[in-house]
Amino acid sequence: xxxxxxxxxxxxxxxxxxxxxxxxxxxxxxxxxxxxxxxxxxxxxxxxxxxxxxxxxxxxxxxxxxxxxxxxxxxxxxxxxxxxxxxxxxxxxxxxxxxxxxxxxxxxxxxxxxxxxxxxxxxxxxxxxxxxxxxxxxxxxxxxxxxxxxxxxxxxxxxxxxxxxxxxxxxxxxxxxxxxxxxxxxxxxxxxxxxxxxxxxxxxxxxxxxxxxxxxxxxxxxxxxxxxxxxxxxxxxxxxxxxxxxxxxxxxxxxxxxxxxxx
Amino acid sequence: xxxxxxxxxxxxxxxxxxxxxxxxxxxxxxxxxxxxxxxxxxxxxxxxxxxxxxxxxxxxxxxxxxxxxxxxxxxxxxxxxxxxxxxxxxxxxxxxxxxxxxxxxxxxxxxxxxxxxxxxxxxxxxxxxxxxxxxxxxxxxxxxxxxxxxxxxxxxxxxxxxxxxxxxxxxxxxxxxxxxxxxxxxxxxxxxxxxxxxxxxxxxxxxxxxxxxxxxxxxxxxxxxxxxxxxxxxxxxxxxxxxxxxxxxxxxxxxxxxxxxxxxxxxxxxxxxxxxxxxxx
Amino acid sequence: xxxxxxxxxxxxxxxxxxxxxxxxxxxxxxxxxxxxxxxxxxxxxxxxxxxxxxxxxxxxxxxxxxxxxxxxxxxxxxxxxxxxxxxxxxxxxxxxxxxxxxxxxxxxxxxxxxxxxxxxxxxxxxxxxxxxxxxxxxxxxxxxxxxxxxxxxxxxxxxxxxxxxxxxxxxxxxxxxxxxxxxxxxxxxxxxxxxxxxxxxxxxxxxxxxxxxxxxxxxxxxxxxxxxxxxxxxxxxxxxxxxxxxxxxxxxxxxxxxxxxxxxxxxxxxxx
Numbered sequence: 001x002x003x004x005x006x007x008x009x010x011x012x013x014x015x016x017x018x019x020x021x022x023x024x025x026x027x028x029x030x031x032x033x034x035x036x037x038x039x040x041x042x043x044x045x046x047x048x049x050x051x052x053x054x055x056x057x058x059x060x061x062x063x064x065x066x067x068x069x070x071x072x073x074x075x076x077x078x079x080x081x082x083x084x085x086x087x088x089x090x091x092x093x094x095x096x097x098x099x100x101x102x103x104x105x106x107x108x109x110x111x112x113x114x115x116x117x118x119x120x121x122x123x124x125x126x127x128x129x130x131x132x133x134x135x136x137x138x139x140x141x142x143x144x145x146x147x148x149x150x151x152x153x154x155x156x157x158x159x160x161x162x163x164x165x166x167x168x169x170x171x172x173x174x175x176x177x178x179x180x181x182x183x184x185x186x187x188x189x190x191x192x193x194x195x196x197x198x199x200x201x202x203x204x205x206x207x208x209x210x211x212x213x214x215x216x217x218x219x220x221x222x223x224x225x226x227x228x229x230x231x232x233x234x235x236x237x238x239x240x241x242x243x244x245x246x247x248x249x250x251x252x253x254x255x256x257x258x259x260x261x262x263x
Numbered sequence: 264x265x266x267x268x269x270x271x272x273x274x275x276x277x278x279x280x281x282x283x284x285x286x287x288x289x290x291x292x293x294x295x296x297x298x299x300x301x302x303x304x305x306x307x308x309x310x311x312x313x314x315x316x317x318x319x320x321x322x323x324x325x326x327x328x329x330x331x332x333x334x335x336x337x338x339x340x341x342x343x344x345x346x347x348x349x350x351x352x353x354x355x356x357x358x359x360x361x362x363x364x365x366x367x368x369x370x371x372x373x374x375x376x377x378x379x380x381x382x383x384x385x386x387x388x389x390x391x392x393x394x395x396x397x398x399x400x401x402x403x404x405x406x407x408x409x410x411x412x413x414x415x416x417x418x419x420x421x422x423x424x425x426x427x428x429x430x431x432x433x434x435x436x437x438x439x440x441x442x443x444x445x446x447x448x449x450x451x452x453x454x455x456x457x458x459x460x461x462x463x464x465x466x467x468x469x470x471x472x473x474x475x476x477x478x479x480x481x482x483x484x485x486x487x488x489x490x491x492x493x494x495x496x497x498x499x500x501x502x503x504x505x506x507x508x509x510x511x512x513x514x515x516x517x518x519x520x521x522x523x524x525x526x527x528x529x530x531x532x533x534x535x536x537x538x539x540x541x542x543x544x
Numbered sequence: 545x546x547x548x549x550x551x552x553x554x555x556x557x558x559x560x561x562x563x564x565x566x567x568x569x570x571x572x573x574x575x576x577x578x579x580x581x582x583x584x585x586x587x588x589x590x591x592x593x594x595x596x597x598x599x600x601x602x603x604x605x606x607x608x609x610x611x612x613x614x615x616x617x618x619x620x621x622x623x624x625x626x627x628x629x630x631x632x633x634x635x636x637x638x639x640x641x642x643x644x645x646x647x648x649x650x651x652x653x654x655x656x657x658x659x660x661x662x663x664x665x666x667x668x669x670x671x672x673x674x675x676x677x678x679x680x681x682x683x684x685x686x687x688x689x690x691x692x693x694x695x696x697x698x699x700x701x702x703x704x705x706x707x708x709x710x711x712x713x714x715x716x717x718x719x720x721x722x723x724x725x726x727x728x729x730x731x732x733x734x735x736x737x738x739x740x741x742x743x744x745x746x747x748x749x750x751x752x753x754x755x756x757x758x759x760x761x762x763x764x765x766x767x768x769x770x771x772x773x774x775x776x777x778x779x780x781x782x783x784x785x786x787x788x789x790x791x792x793x794x795x796x797x798x799x800x801x802x803x804x805x806x807x808x809x810x811x812x813x814x815x816x
Contacts, residue, residue, distance in 0.1 A: 014530045014539065048764070057273070057767045058531060058760075078273075079773040087768040094761040097769070098280075099706030101686045104561055105780065110769040112778040113699065121778050122555040139560050143710065157769060273772050276700050277762045280708035281755045284715040289748055292719055303744065306752065322704075330708050333676050334685060345676070470589075471672075473631045473665035481630045488638035489652070520752055528760065 003027040003050060003085065003165045003197055007064035010049050019045045020221045023064075027197040029164055034212030034229060035201045038242025042221040043201045047169040049073075050199060052081035068165060083114070085165040086158035090173050092150035096142045096157070103145075103153050104129075104138040110161045128156040131194060132186045148179020152186055159194075166190075168200040172207065180204070187211060205246040209233055217241055269533050270316040278315070278532075279323050282307030286327040287335070301509040308351055309358040309456075309510075309517045313367045314532040317359025324351030346471045350464040354456055354510070358517075361452040365537045367514075369522050370445035380447040384434070387451040391426065391458065391507070429508050430454060433515050446518050453514025457507030464506070465499035562781050569611035570682050573785045574691040577679045579796045580607075584675035586800060588668050590807040592815025597667035604674045613681040620677040621670070628666050635662035685709055687783055694779050699771070711755075719751050 008023040019042050027033045027050075037043050048054040052073030055062050066073040068084045089095055100106035107128055111121040129135055132152055137145070142153060151171060158166070168187070172180040184207050191198060191211060202208045208215060208229065215233055216226035219241045225232055232238075238245050245253075255261070290304025308327060312320020325348045332345025361367060370376045430450065437446030473494065483504060487497035521529060526539050556562070565571050588600045608614045639658030646654045689702045726746050766772075806812040 012527055014527045051768070053764050053767060057764060077772070078767040079770040082768050082770040087764070089761060089765060091761055094758050095765040097703070097707075097766070098710040099689070099703055101684075102561060104558060108557075108778075108780060112780065113770040113773050115773065115775055115778050118557075118778055118780070119555045121780070122557055126555070138558070154765075161770060271700055273766055274759065274763045276703060276771075277707075277766060278756075278759050279704045280711050281759060283704075283708040284711040285752055285755055287712050288715040288719050289751060291716075292723065292747065293744065303748070306748070326704060326708065330705065330712075333680055334705070334709055335712060472627065472669060473635050473662060481634065485634050485638060488634060516748065516752075520756075523753070524756065 001029060001069045001164070003069075003199070004067045005046075005050060005064070006066075008049060008066060009063040010045060010054060011061050012045075012054075013059035013061075018221060020049060023049075023218075023221075023223055025050070025199075025216060025223065025226075027165060027199050029197045030195050031214065032191045032198040032200060032212045034208040034215040034232075035199060035218060036203065036205060036208065036215060036238075036241075036243045037218035041218045041242070043218055044169055045221075046218060047087065047167050047199070047201060051085050051087040051167045052076055053078070053087065056081060079113070082110070082163070083161050084163055085167060086161060086163035087167045088151075088155050088158055088169065088171050090170045092147050092154055092174070095154035096150060098143075100142055102138065103134070103140050103142050106142045106153055107138075107156045107160050110157050114161070124160045124162065128159040131159060131190060132156050133189070146179060147175045148182040151175060151179065151183050155183070155186065159190075163196065165197045165199070168198065168202075170201050170203065172202070172204060180207070184211075203243070205233055205244060209246045209248075217243065270319045272533060274531060275311070275315040275319050275533065279311060279319065279326070282311045282323050283327045283330060285310075286323075287331045290331070301505060301512065303509065303513060303516075305351065305354050305510070305513050306516055306520075308355040309513055310520065312355045312358025312360075313362035313517060313521065314529065314534050314538065315359070316362065316533055317356045319533075320355025320357075320359040320362075321352045322355070324348070324353070324355035327351055346467050347464055350460050350467065353463050354460055357452075357456045357459060359534075361449075361456075362534045362537065366445075366448040366452045367518055367521060368445055368448075368538050369443055370448075371443045376444045380444045383448055383451050387454055388427070388430075391430075391454060425504070426454070426507050429511060433511055437515065437518075443522070446515065449514045449518035450511050453511040454507050456514065457510035458503065460510060461499060461502030461506040465495055465502050468498045468502070469494045557780055564781075564784050565684065565687065567612065569607055571784065572682075573783055573789055574683050574688040575695070575785075576789050576793055576796075577683055578688070579793050581675045581679035583796050583799050583803075585672045586803050588671035588675070590803045591812050593664055594667070595815045596812075597664070597671045600671040600675060601667065604671060604678055608674075608678045608681075611678065611682045613678060616681055617674060617677060620674060624670065624673060627669070631665050631669070632659065632662040635659070635665065690779075690781055691783050693777065694782060696776070699777050703771075715751065715755060718754060719747070722747055722750050 003026070005023050005025040008020055008025075009018055010020040011018045023046065025033075025046075035043055035046065045054065048058065049062065049066060052066065052068065054060050056073060056076065056078050062074060068076075068081065071080065071084060073081060096106055097109045100109060104125060107125045108121050111124045116124070129138060132155060134149075134152055134156060137149060137153065140149075142150065145153065155171070171187070172183050175183060187198075187200070188211060190196070198211075200208070200212065202211075212229045214227065215229045216223050217232065217235070217238070218224070224241065225235055225237070233246055234249050244250075285307035286304050289306060290302055293301065293303040304327075305324065308320060308324040311323040328344050328348035328351045332348070433450050434447050437443060437450065483501040484497050487500050488494075492500065521538055529535050529538050532538075569577075584600045584604060587596045590596060591599070605614070605617075608617050636659040637652045637654050639653070639655045639661060644656040646656065685706070689697075689706050693699070693702045803812065
């Protein structure tokens with residue numbers, strides 16, 4: 001059981017440009033896979049395709065297959081996909097439903113959509129709250145949260161659907177350093193304790209180095225490198241693909257260039 | 264039922280509250296901050312109608328006015344708006360029909376559309392002449408209870424001229440700035456929408472508010488009444504002056520918005536394929 | 545959170561989610577309050593010329609006092625001042641065909657019947673808008689939407705209404721920022737009309753395009769939360785209702801129909 005992309009190519013509706021070509025990628029439950037690449041390399045498109053939002057919600061032409069466990073995204077409907085694969089986007093403000101007066105009800109939005117029994121809704125909200133340690137936020141008005149807090153609530157809302165996989169598209173890119181730390185810590189705890197497979201796009205490679213077990217590099221719609229996180233993030237070609245290596249790698253390189261050994 | 268549920272895809276459901284907010288905020292700003300004798304409170308309604316269909320447009324219009332009138336607190340909320348929900352609904356419904364007919368499609372660089380556009384202008388012009396001739400040149404139909412001699416004023420020419428000037432000016436701007444014959448259809452559709460809106464809203468304004476709305480257009484009503492018109496007649500005349508101008512400008516704005524949004528985005532709406540220029544696909 | 549409830553009982557939402565409004569009138573079911581307002585509005589327009597508006601106005605003020613929202617009604621009344629002024633001036637001074645003109649000043653002809661008509665329209669308008677205002681002030685929007693959803697309103701309808709109410713203030717803030725920014729760059733909000741008209745485009749374009757950029761993001765976020773699941777959603781809370789209220793609502797519905805019949809057949813039309 002895994003999230004598998006096999007020979008995937010994709011182009012948007014009304015466009016002739018192929019945004020992804022020949023992508024093969026597997027995410028197992030319980031592992032964190034990082035994805036890095038320059039702007040416009042196809043990172044967000046890959047997220048949408050992996051989550052099944054493309055083509056189910058936005059159309060376009062998909063070649064190859066995407067399977068979330070045994071469900072093919074080519075035929076699945078959006079609400080079926082949402083229960084297997086959760087997606088967190090960049091902007092926290094647009095991910096909240098905007099119809100809930102309290103954070104608790106915001107997290108309950110997804111489970112209620114599924115028409116689960118009330119006791120099950122409550123259990124799922126409480127589980128998500130516990131996983132992300134956000135008990136002190138549940139009474140708050142979702143419209144009055146900081147960016148980092150709002151992103152945590154958005155994540156909790158997705159987790160309450162109990163997905164087997166999570167796709168995180170630059171979840172900290174629009175957050176201040178404090179918010180980044182808040183979300184980063186929550187993701188680390190989640191990766192350690194919940195049995196979910198995570199695909200995370202993140203240009204903050206320092207954050208990635210601490211989270212991901214494997215990292216893949218995308219350039220111009222193709223995966224050009226991939227392997228254990230430590231190896232990929234130390235790859236010398238990384239800056240050439242528009243990716244800044246983590247601070248320790250840069251430090252080591254700068255030291256080596258200056259002829260200093262950091263032992 | 265399928266055509267109905269397709270008009271309410273998740274994307275349309277997301278667009279509707281945003282369109283409602285655009286209606287309310289622009290409407291309130293234009294009336295309160297800029298104090299102009301137009302409304303500009305149906306951009307969102309016409310946009311939804313055009314991209315999603317008649318029923319979605321109708322609901323957006325009705326909900327806009329009900330929420331504006333009754334569910335928002337006082338500085339924005341305004342009880343004078345609520346009763347016009349029917350008019351807003353009709354505007355959205357018509358916009359949906361225009362969208363279905365492809366009247367808001369971009370026709371950039373399509374010289375084959377020019378004869379059609381000319382015919383459209385003539386048809387719309389004829390309809391406008393007929394309506395204004397009825398409303399202004401023979402006011403007896405509307406002012407039986409005023410006892411005022413209708414022959415002494417012939418405002419029809421002045422007002423019809425004004426509408427025509429705006430109509431032609433907008434088309435000229437559209438052709439000059441965007442080189443797009445499609446704008447002619449959109450603005451023509453706006454003129455028709457405006458006339459219908461005026462006819463539907465006049466009795467409502469007269470019965471509920473005694474012909475006034477507390478906005479810039481009240482001065483016009485006052486002028487007509489000073490000229491001896493009855494309540495409904497005065498509000499209808501005011502409406503026939505304000506509404507077509509407002510809806511022509513609004514339709515032009517919506518046409519401009521659709522032309523400036525990414526074609527990829529527009530194509531995902533239920534009516535998308537009728538809005539995207541065939542030459543750019 | 546888990547400590548909030550005794551162990552052993554089935555899990556239920558926390559109290560701050562479930563809490564229902566308390567207090568006289570406020571604790572009535574939203575559907576009841578809505579129906580009361582509808583009957584009041586209809587009565588203001590259909591019952592006689594003076595009887596309906598005056599009775600409704602008294603009723604509305606009484607219910608506002610009971611609900612404790614009387615002071616907040618003052619704001620609503622303040623908002624109607626411009627339109628009331630318009631109604632009184634235009635009808636008072638320009639009532640066509642009036643035989644009881646007080647004095648003629650050029651085109652202006654203030655008349656007794658004109659002012660009477662203006663006053664009558666004003667009373668109707670005040671009665672109707674205050675009836676709706678009391679319903680609004682005495683009901684949390686969230687309660688209304690919860691109740692509508694429980695009565696079979698679809699998730700799409702409640703989303704559109706709830707989200708619109710939340711989107712308006714955000715859009716107002718954005719529009720205000722834009723107006724300020726454009727003003728500092730010379731947007732004219734006080735000058736002649738054509739100068740003000742020129743300000744529409746730099747004001748409207750950023751508001752509209754800014755709002756529309758959110759559509760795709762919000763669509764995908766909703767789909768990612770299983771919004772398009774067919775069928776009804778889980779009901780989180782049931783607002784209190786009672787048998788007398790249910791019976792009362794049937795009576796109110798009957799009244800809605802009865803007033804139309806009464807107006808058409810005559811008895812309500814002949815009232816003063």
